[in-house]
Amino acid sequence: MNEHDHNEDAILDRNLREIAAKLTLPVRPGAAQRESWRSGERSMQRGNDADALTNPKHHPALRSESRGGLMQTKGDRRMARFRLFTVGTAAASVAIGAFLIGNGGPQTVHAATILREFRTGTWRAVQITIKDVDVDGIRVNGEMEVGFCEPISISEIIRTAREGDLAEIPEPKFDAAYFDLSVVAGPGAEADVVGLNLAVRGGVTAIDTPWVYLRAESFPDEIMNEHPEVRLILQMFSRGIMLDQIPIEGDITEALRDMSFDFGDDDEAAAPAAADNASAQLQVSARVGADGAQAAAEIANAKAELAGVQAEIQREIRIEMDRAKIEAEVNAAADPPTAEDDAKQEAMQKMLLDLLSGEATPEQLDEIAEMIQAEAGHVSVSQRDDGTYVLIARDIDKEDEMMKNAVVEIAYRQGEGVESLRVVGFGPANGEILIRFSDLPAARAVSVRQEMIDGGVQRASVQELMKMAEGMMKQAETK
Amino acid sequence: MVIDPPTDGWADLRREFARSGDALHRYFAARLGADASSADDLMQQLWMQAARGATQVPAAELEFWLRRAARNLLATHWRKQRTRATTELNAAANGDEATRLAQRFISTALPADELERIELHERLKLAITALPTAEQELLIRHYFEGASHAAIAEAIGISERAVEGRLYRARALLRERMTRYET
16 A cells, blocks of 8 residues: 555544544344345245256356357457447348248248247347457457346337437346457558557446446557557557446447537538548537427438448547547448449338248238349258257358358257357358357456456546556657 | 365355344345345345355355345335435436545545545445455444454454454455446
């Protein structure tokens, strides 16, 4: 303990002694009161004993063991949120294909059962592990966890995502989300990100402010060469730093509902370019806690401005005090997507979502069957020694660079439902994506943060980080 | 992967619930304010949830599991109520003035008039009841129930020096909690 800590501790000790007589804490409960909390214990115990001790579904570690190698946690657990929709729809395509191209017999029965459970099963948390997924030269490893306050079904998640209007969700059930990513941009990546080597973790719960931990091994070569002073900031990030208590007004679900976007409210920001093949800088500010109606109007306005322009957020994200500022480069498209392309993509997504959410009509099924039969060349269902059924689909889409070598496995246990969905051989690095479903609450948004704090991680608020970075830049300028 | 053998989940859960029960009840009561009678209802719900879902959670993780479940229950309670029963309490504990006083509380020997401020009381109440069970009980026994180092040492079977060390750690955690408002 250094002298400063000692002094602060002595002050707190003194203040606690002084305030103790003035502050009334909730009274300690009595014995009868304590007893009343567990009044339903006997019936609960009778009902749960057999299930709790024999059903491995109640604990992730036991669940992993029960499933054999397929579900084993991968050594250094890292995770990414990455092209999830693409992967999800690809996997869904395969699953649907397996269902539709089955030609009778027990295999078809199993496939149908597995897919029905996949659609209707409910979970408390979804855990996604990504290993060596390589897209456009950027290698991503990591994991993500999303939890819900109450059990939720995949149909419900998809319906929510499809509605796209968060304000319309009556009672969001989001509980917590956590991610832990490693992102490395290799020589094959876009020139302006080559050399980036970043580890980022973060978490948010329905009732906590978000936190993010950043550790950078290196920034993109282009930035390092053009702005050597950035090396000082890299030094700060190379040791790892946690940005804590990122300001969010109200709870996170309220904040999501009230998110608004301000376009071009900065003198430095240019208006978005018209669709004239030029490039322009666009600054987008996402402010949380603003008026919902105003936000909706601003988003509608922004969409109108960007109509016909292919926008890519590819520059940087800055966080300033109470707002996240995203600097994006908008490239007016040389070949903007045609209305036909848009309609085709939209129709495909709609069909998949209809099918997964159980809303597809028989006519749509015929149409989907026609489209999907070409996507999965080989489908099989087998039973493992542990009783798990595994649906495996290969030769999914030979034309698709990401999926041409991919194999999709869906593991299903009778009486419990779909336990996991795994894609191996994904992308040029033969990456792997594993999606697991859990009945336990998602806890890592809180537990990992606490572990890092207990481990002595350097912490700073967004404001403190900004000040540190500013100080370093000034220091570099004066040299 | 090494899997721990199944333990007697019920015994572990009962033990942890008995150990952390007071702290969890205090957590609810401090946040429910005038609606404190609901704290017992929430404790019953917490036990029901734990009985359904926590008998296979390793003993070392049970306190954490219970705290997470308690937070979720409280959030659900507030959603159902449509408004926080503790609006005034939270407003008092979450305002700029509360933040200023909290900062001063951990860094300056406060004069008597500031120690009387309701904003400070509410912030301190929320901060203490959010601490883990061991640290929370230690601070309450020592500062609010007047137990000496020696009495605590005897009660929990450790040396007085160890009690001092644990109190130091508990104050360090409290200092951190005071500077960030949490529900």
